[in-house]
Amino acid sequence: MDTSKKTAGEVAGGGIMAARTSRRSFLKGLSLAAAAGSAGLMTGCSGSGLVPEEIKLKWEEYFKSNYRLMTQEEKDATVARLVRLAKLRHGLDVQISNQEPREQVLFGYAFNISRCKGYMDCVEACVRENNLDRRGKTQYIRIFEMDPGQLDPTAGDGQFFHQVPAANKFYMGVQCYHCEDAPCIKACPTKATWREPDGIVVVDYDWCIGCRYCLAACPYWGRRFNWGDPQVPKEEINRKQHYLGNRLRMRGVMEKCTFCIQRTRQGQLPACADACPTGSRVFGNLLDPDSEIRYVLKNKKVFRFKEELHTDPKFWYFMD
Numbered sequence: 001m002d003t004s005k006k007t008a009g010e011v012a013g014g015g016i017m018a019a020r021t022s023r024r025s026f027l028k029g030l031s032l033a034a035a036a037g038s039a040g041l042m043t044g045c046s047g048s049g050l051v052p053e054e055i056k057l058k059w060e061e062y063f064k065s066n067y068r069l070m071t072q073e074e075k076d077a078t079v080a081r082l083v084r085l086a087k088l089r090h091g092l093d094v095q096i097s098n099q100e101p102r103e104q105v106l107f108g109y110a111f112n113i114s115r116c117k118g119y120m121d122c123v124e125a126c127v128r129e130n131n132l133d134r135r136g137k138t139q140y141i142r143i144f145e146m147d148p149g150q151l152d153p154t155a156g157d158g159q160f161f162h163q164v165p166a167a168n169k170f171y172m173g174v175q176c177y178h179c180e181d182a183p184c185i186k187a188c189p190t191k192a193t194w195r196e197p198d199g200i201v202v203v204d205y206d207w208c209i210g211c212r213y214c215l216a217a218c219p220y221w222g223r224r225f226n227w228g229d230p231q232v233p234k235e236e237i238n239r240k241q242h243y244l245g246n247r248l249r250m251r252g253v254m255e256k257c258t259f260c261i262q263r264t265r266q267g268q269l270p271a272c273a274d275a276c277p278t279g280s281r282v283f284g285n286l287l288d289p290d291s292e293i294r295y296v297l298k299n300k301k302v303f304r305f306k307e308e309l310h311t312d313p314k315f316w317y318f319m320d
């Protein structure tokens with residue numbers, strides 16, 4: 001995989017944001033359809049090309065509340081609509097979970113910089129697991145090649161193209177750190193992003209307006225913006241999804257690592273940790289004194305990137 005190119009959300013400068021196809025454009029389309037006649041809207045004769053059932057489901061979906069404010073019954077109904085819409089739009093049978101956080105669980109991550117060899121298996125696994133845009137080569141994880149003595153990835157090379165591991169180099173992975181005091185949450189004007197009780201910082205894609213304030217606020221390059229409609233080949237779509245995780249996104253919204261919420265709330269490792277061939281990635285419950293991550297924090301030399309910002313990230317680096 002070509003890991004040299006930043007996502008479009010990282011490299012694009014100012015200018016006018018591309019037109020969105022989610023809430024705002026949908027509502028505008030509904031207004032135009034209503035002006036043409038409500039009968040045409042409800043019978044599918046308004047020229048939209050949508051079948052009546054899909055129009056009804058889209059109407060209900062776009063007028064729902066923010067996910068975190070829904071009752072469990074409303075969440076179940078939302079998931080049922082999304083499953084049916086996936087069938088109507090793409091001919092896909094998907095499983096979308098809305099599983100809540102487990103009690104007495106607070107997720108944390110640790111990265112062993114003395115073991116990572118820069119193989120990128122973690123990046124590949126993340127892309128597949130989380131239905132990331134193939135056309136824009138969206139990646140949640142970046143691996144930096146570092147010189148001895150460096151502990152700041154901004155001083156490393158995130159665009160290396162050669163056989164790894166290279167002599168006299170080490171490797172450092174960067175992704176969303178799921179901060180306790182997350183700047184991205186404070187920056188969001190619509191409250192489309194928040195921290196769940198298990199520590200996972202999530203995004204309600206349907207409530208994101210694409211202002212990119214969270215991208216600007218994040219000091220760890222953890223956010224990605226969809227400038228176009230994400231492209232995932234039908235045969236490669238991961239059909240096991242979570243509403244707040246790897247369900248198919250749309251143009252004009254932010255997305256990010258969710259610690260593979262669709263996996264971790266089922267008791268599995270994140271895809272990146274599961275795929276790592278060197279055992280560099282440690283994930284677990286910070287509230288469990290017998291967990292591997294608690295052992296690492298107690299017995300290894302650990303540090304956190306940009307500790308001086310006091311964001312309290314749930315992501316540590318350590319060395320053997």
